[in-house]
Amino acid sequence: MAASLGLAHDACYAAYPPAAAASSYFPSPPPPPGDLVAEFPPPAAAMAMVDDYYFLFGEEMGGARAPSCGGYCSPPPLVFDNGMSLLSYGGVEGDGRRPMSGPAGTGSGGRRPASRIGFRTRSEVDVLDDGFKWRKYGKKAVKNSPNPRNYYRCSAEGCGVKKRVERDSDDPRYVITTYDGVHNHAAPGAAHLCPPPPPRGTTATATPFSPPYSASSAPLVAAPSWSAAFDAWEAQLHAAAAHSSESSY
DNA sequence: CGGGTTTGACCGGCGC
DNA sequence: GCGCCGGTCAAACCCG
Numbered sequence: 001m002a003a004s005l006g007l008a009h010d011a012c013y014a015a016y017p018p019a020a021a022a023s024s025y026f027p028s029p030p031p032p033p034g035d036l037v038a039e040f041p042p043p044a045a046a047m048a049m050v051d052d053y054y055f056l057f058g059e060e061m062g063g064a065r066a067p068s069c070g071g072y073c074s075p076p077p078l079v080f081d082n083g084m085s086l087l088s089y090g091g092v093e094g095d096g097r098r099p100m101s102g103p104a105g106t107g108s109g110g111r112r113p114a115s116r117i118g119f120r121t122r123s124e125v126d127v128l129d130d131g132f133k134w135r136k137y138g139k140k141a142v143k144n145s146p147n148p149r150n151y152y153r154c155s156a157e158g159c160g161v162k163k164r165v166e167r168d169s170d171d172p173r174y175v176i177t178t179y180d181g182v183h184n185h186a187a188p189g190a191a192h193l194c195p196p197p198p199p200r201g202t203t204a205t206a207t208p209f210s211p212p213y214s215a216s217s218a219p220l221v222a223a224p225s226w227s228a229a230f231d232a233w234e235a236q237l238h239a240a241a242a243h244s245s246e247s248s249y
Numbered sequence: 250c251g252g253g254t255t256t257g258a259c260c261g262g263c264g265c
Numbered sequence: 266g267c268g269c270c271g272g273t274c275a276a277a278c279c280c281g
């Protein structure tokens with residue numbers, strides 16, 4: 001039971017950019033059929049600075065870490081016209097990128113976050129205001145990086161969402177922010193940034209970082225559908241990017 | 250005074 | 266088994 005639960009969590013799908021930004025930035029990617037959708041709610045101000053997204057589909061739940069990149073692998077499956085790269089790996093069985101072997105949930109500690117989503121942002125400030133209130137609880141020097149990693153926890157009572165913030169060792173201009181878990185409350189004062197997700201014909205569409213995760217009923221996404229979905233989305237994306245490039249830059 | 254930050258210690262997983 | 270390393274804890278400190 002627990003093992004299947006972990007695998008199902010691996011199938012979580014994060015839609016970037018958030019709906020608020022998507023309307024003016026580029027179209028939202030189509031959700032894989034039958035999969036969960038988690039939309040991340042960075043604020044519009046932060047979104048404007050985001051140069052690089054990447055998705056972490058609970059990739060460490062199976063105990064397997066991304067090789068030689070500290071869990072922040074950056075395979076470039078999608079590179080947009082505006083220079084943004086969308087990265088995804090793991091969780092999608094058959095994508096050939098992640099070994100799905102190994103018992104889920106048996107990694108370090110045996111308790112893995114329900115979801116992990118990260119993005120890379122070019123920013124002067126380390127901590128981007130994403131509408132939630134965070135409390136710093138740790139700071140750690142990480143191996144192979146001159147920059148320390150800061151640990152934050154959502155200040156809301158009962159909310160166990162954590163985030164890690166660190167400067168990219170390769171390019172200090174970039175900040176790598178990784179979110180662990182799902183908020184069980186609305187963002188204080190930032191609700192306008194995260195409108196309810198539009199109906200997508202899916203059975204389980206999570207509000208931004210909110211439960212429920214009906215993981216037990218969420219099937220793994222077959223690679224073909226995933227690829228086809230992204231192909232379609234990418235086509236939309238390029239069209240939108242070409243259309244908005246005149247006004248944006 | 251309350252809430253947040255800092256920082257060293259501690260713990261547990263993992264690789265060798 | 267041991268050492269390394271990432272993540273967390275908690276006491277002290279800081280600030281509004």
